[in-house]
Amino acid sequence: MSAGLPFFRYHPDPLASGSIRAAADTCACCKRNTGWIYTATFYTAHEVNARFCPWCIADGSAAERFAGEITDSYGFDGVSEDVLHEVTRRTPGFRAWQDPHWLVHCQDAAAFVGEIGYTELAAHPEALDQLRADMRIDGWHDENQLEHFLANLGEGATAMLFRCTVCGAHLAYADAS
Numbered sequence: 001m002s003a004g005l006p007f008f009r010y011h012p013d014p015l016a017s018g019s020i021r022a023a024a025d026t027c028a029c030c031k032r033n034t035g036w037i038y039t040a041t042f043y044t045a046h047e048v049n050a051r052f053c054p055w056c057i058a059d060g061s062a063a064e065r066f067a068g069e070i071t072d073s074y075g076f077d078g079v080s081e082d083v084l085h086e087v088t089r090r091t092p093g094f095r096a097w098q099d100p101h102w103l104v105h106c107q108d109a110a111a112f113v114g115e116i117g118y119t120e121l122a123a124h125p126e127a128l129d130q131l132r133a134d135m136r137i138d139g140w141h142d143e144n145q146l147e148h149f150l151a152n153l154g155e156g157a158t159a160m161l162f163r164c165t166v167c168g169a170h171l172a173y174a175d176a177s
Helices: 054-058 061-065 081-090 118-122 125-137 143-151
Strands: 020-022 036-038 111-116 157-163 170-176
Touching: 036 054, 054 061, 061 081, 111 170, 118 125, 118 143, 118 157, 125 143, 125 157, 125 170
Parallel strands: none
Antiparallel strands: 020 036, 111 157, 157 170
């Protein structure tokens, strides 16, 4: 993370994920050019270009001013209202082919690490095992098809990797076009 940018507990490196990048754009909220701009999701009923500086995300002013959420609140069962607001209103989201969603573990939102392929996922066996189990629940009953899909992550489908902020376990979900 670049020095001087706000720290986001639930998305510790938004530069690496591409959610924040260096840019000369003007923030839609504070109307300043800070040299950095947010590039991912924003959900609101208002007309807004969703080009926000990291500081307007971190302090919640972008979400408040445009009555929106940076990340959809789907899937946050079991987390406190404070954690829900921190992730949906004060944390950079990320781009995905399908609607991005945040993973939860140990009754806390997990930290988004990034989009990865099979090789990177295999370095986190607990995340790979959890993803296999989730995919079986979702109807992937043919083991050969499941393993073929997983082995080809990074080629038309990816995994979104998270790390539990409480116990440090890695989690993932698959995202495909």
